[in-house]
Amino acid sequence: MGVAPRLPVDGGVVVSFVRVRGLWQSYGGRPILERIDLDVAKGEFVSIVGASGCGKSTFLRLLLAEEMPSRGTIRIEDGPVAREPGRERGVVFQRYSVFPHLTVRANVVAAESFATRRGWLSRAGRQAARDRADALLERIGLAHVADAYPATLSGGMQQRLAIGQALTARPRILLLDEPFGALDPGTRLSMHDFVSELRAETGMTIFMVTHDLAEGFKLGDRVLVFDKPRWDPHEPEAFGATITYDFDARHGGIPYQIKEDDHAAIHA
């Protein structure tokens, strides 16, 4: 294991925007993730793939600071360890997470008010937030449905709205948990373009969990594979998953860094 060699180096010091060290997560004594070390540069797009149930969403929740790890740390720009989700981290899930009883515009305004320290906006603040919401809707191609309710939108449009909501707080890292998993293939392709454009515009650092390897390589600069290098057939839940491969997706997947090469089964 080690630091990815292609990270920018300044005066011999690796410039890491997101720094993960010695991360473990267990639930009820059952390890889900173990020994995760990772350095991600500012603006990188990191795709995460792995078998179902291996802990990919758990890793995103840890990045979001929605839960605390059993061991280890996650720091952004070497800042303090976050104890709860904050404005600098935005998240989008596979299932549409928009509010069905609010219009498209009101959904964006609501997301902005939740992101404030108090959780609500003043009257003057609401008008300014509505103006910003309209600008954002223009940007994400939903201005024409600003007064519509989410149920009348297609799946792709609802996911655009969910991404728009996550962007209201201008997060420095965006976490996408299978964001296109529920969309048809054509809509998925247009969402790929949409996310690539947003990324180019904002320079955000993005982590995306996907079950679609091709999607991971297409959008990501890196593709991380989560797997269990330690495996006890008599006790399958004895060990957690870690990052076993760290592919450089910018060069057709080669060369890649093997983070874990001990794939041999460990017998009890």
Ligand SMILES: Nc1ncnc2c1ncn2[C@@H]1O[C@H](COP(=O)(O)OP(=O)(O)OP(=O)(O)O)[C@@H](O)[C@H]1O
């Ligand atoms: N809060 C929790 N308490 C107990 N167990 C949990 C908790 N959250 C997740 N798990 C367990 O941790 C394991 C990993 O779950 P996680 O959702 O992170 O996997 P995943 O790789 O994202 O799966 P999938 O690809 O199917 O979405 C699962 O066995 C799950 O049941």
